[in-house]
Amino acid sequence: MSADVVDALLRGVKDFTKRHVHALAIDEAHRIPPEVLSGFAELGLFGLTLPPEFGGAGLTALDATRVITTIAQADRSVATTIGLHLGLGTRGLVAWGTPAQHERWLPSLASGEVIAAFATTEPGAGSDLSALQCLAVANGAGQFTVNGNKIYVTNGGLASLLTITAATPGLGGAARGTSLFLVDPKTKGVLRQPEEHKLGLRGSSTTAFVFDETVLPPDALLGEPGQGTAYLHHVLSWGRLLLSAGCVGTATAALEATLLHVHARKQFHRALIKQEVVQQQLARAAAIKYAMSALVAHAAASEDDHAALARLTTSAKVFCSDGAVELADLAIQLHGGAGYIEDTGVAVMLRDARVTRIFEGANDVLLTHAGLMELTEPQPGKPDALDGAVEQRRQKILTESPGVRALNRKVEQHALGKAVVWRDAARAALAQARTPLEAAAAALVRDEAIALAARPALDAPAVTTLTASLLEGVFP
Ligand SMILES: Cc1cc2nc3c(=O)[nH]c(=O)nc-3n(C[C@H](O)[C@H](O)[C@H](O)COP(=O)(O)OP(=O)(O)OC[C@H]3O[C@@H](n4cnc5c(N)ncnc54)[C@H](O)[C@@H]3O)c2cc1C
Incomplete structure (x- = not known):
């Protein structure tokens, strides 16, 4: 599909969501109105990533992420319904279905008749x-x-x-x-x-x-x-990619709502945006949102390389779900009491985003896995401070526990995983940055990634003592 056609599709989706998708009403009704789903079906969204010969649009993963981000800016439940259909729901069938299975299912999946x-x-x-x-x-x-x-x-x-x-x-x-x-x-x-x-x-x-x-x-x-387990990994890569794209939508909506509020709301005789602490919080939020979107684009561009897609979508899933929850939480905080009131519309963003840190692989499980992958198959890096900081952390684990013993150090793997996830986000942001503003956002994320990689582990004897008391049930 040409860039013009994709842009027109995005405009159509934006226009439709503005007129018909109301997040608070959907939240309250506990369902998406059927006419919203049929409207999206008419726009062709249920066939976005399905093959054109069966009525799909054959969009690239990158373009599909842009559509899901756009929907999620309006409502996360709708983005999840369509994202799940395109990712976990149909990826296995597209990749491994027989011609007869394709013939039987894909046309009605592409039209949205079958979800x-x-x-x-x-x-x-x-x-x-x-x-x-x-x-x-x-x-x-x-x-x-x-x-x-x-x-x-x-x-x-x-x-x-x-x-x-x-x-x-x-x-x-x-x-x-x-x-x-x-x-x-x-x-x-x-x-x-x-x-x-x-x-x-x-x-x-x-x-x-x-x-x-x-x-x-x-x-x-x-x-x-x-072969189910091997297939599952590929299917999950797509699921995590579209989930991450939805998180970019949440982060964008949360930041937009917050910016409007901090400009309008006056306390201490000036707008909240004039407070330096608020400015710093928002600058960091903007940088994280930029890195989230860069990492999703970078992961999506690897759609034909299954190993790279699996690795990058793991990082994207963790970074973007953490980012969406953090930005939605900041939105509530900076709205003050109004943020806690449902009608304001930011509380629902946090409630909707919270599960993204749990489903499609709980983040702590994925972090440990990302750390293990880096230990066993380190990603080639540049001789710069960012890659150097992650490599130093990796070497520390290997030096302190050589050989198989390193594989048993889950807490260190988890910490290394966090450094890897932030490194991947920073790398994507640095590579994508074209303007001075984007470069500033990328630099902020890079600096935080370096600091994170260098952060010392918690005091080990204290952790051991407390863990023992918790296991024995003697901690009050
Ligand atoms: C709204 C919703 C939609 C979902 N949709 C789907 C779906 O469409 N299809 C589907 O198959 N599943 C779906 N799930 C399930 C989801 O993927 C699982 O809930 C998730 O994988 C976590 O599994 P669990 O709930 O059993 O948590 P557990 O495995 O019991 O883990 C609980 C917590 O313990 C911690 N933990 C567990 N193991 C480790 C470890 N090794 N290291 C460190 N910490 C650890 C993590 O913090 C984790 O969150 C959905 C769940 C929800 C809530």
Whole structure:
């Protein structure tokens, strides 16, 4: 799609959201009005990243992130509904579906007639996906019998297509393998549970599913049997990318609302924006928002390199969800008491953003993983202060605990992961900066990234003492 067409699409989305998407009304009703979803379907948003030969727009990942950011500026529940459909919901099918599966599902997914969901989390398998209990057993007729529970499924109440993960021991030669299956929720033995009540994202549907002796046809299997975990990583990369794009939208909306307020609101005989402390807080917020958007663009540009996409979307997910929560919180703070009142419209931003630090990989789990990746496969860097600070932290872990022992130091890996995430954000911001203003924003993030990488660990003996007391339950 040409740049002009994408720009026209973005203008159309902006215009539609301005006229029809009202975040507070959606939050209060706990649902997105059907006419909003059908309006977005008419604009072609449910097919943005789907192949043109099946009615999709075939947008690049980068252009798709721009659309999701634009929607999220108006409302996060809508952005989550569409983002989930385009990311987790359909990526597996696009990448590994057979021609027959494509023919059957993609046209109605692209038109928005069918909305997609992705179900992997279970009551006993959240962050630890190796603990999946949902079991799919091949029976003699080439079919699969599925039993198990899936929880917290975004779009669960709207979906006419579920992609599920299930343990398939022995299938495809993998003793403990998992596989992905395409499931029509109307299939006998699929029991959709009631809507969950949530802190935020109230317009986004979230339900559980029970699979009770559900018999799936042979063509429900997606891709190769036993390859589910590998597929999951790619699908999650797309999910995290679009989630991060939504966070940029939240951060943009929060900053815009805050700037309007601090110019208008006078205390101590002058506008809040004249207070130096407020100025410093806003300068940092603007820099973080700039780096969030640069990191999302950088990650999206790696869409054809699966390894780079996985690594960069991990950094983007953590940096952007932390950033969105921080900027939404600052918006409430600088609105003062008004920020705490729902009608002002910034409280909902924080409630909606909060879950982004939890879902699609809890941030602390991802930080430890990012640190581990850097320990084992360091990213080539420049001989500058930013890369030098991260490398120094890495070397410290390796020197203090050589070999396998380094892999057991989770707290240090977590701290290294945080340095890596900020380094990636700073690198993206520095590389993208074209104007003096952008360069200033990038420099601010770079300086904070360097300081973060050099920050000493907490006093280890004190941590050990307190941890022991907490484990024994003797801390008051
Ligand atoms: C609104 C919503 C929508 C969701 N949508 C979907 C969906 O569409 N599909 C889907 O499959 N799932 C979905 N999820 C599930 C989501 O991905 C999980 O909630 C998330 O992965 C965390 O799993 P858990 O809730 O079991 O938390 P746990 O795994 O129990 O972890 C709880 C907390 O413990 C900490 N923690 C855990 N392990 C570690 C560790 N190794 N190191 C450090 N800290 C750790 C983290 O702080 C973590 O947040 C959704 C959840 C919500 C709330």
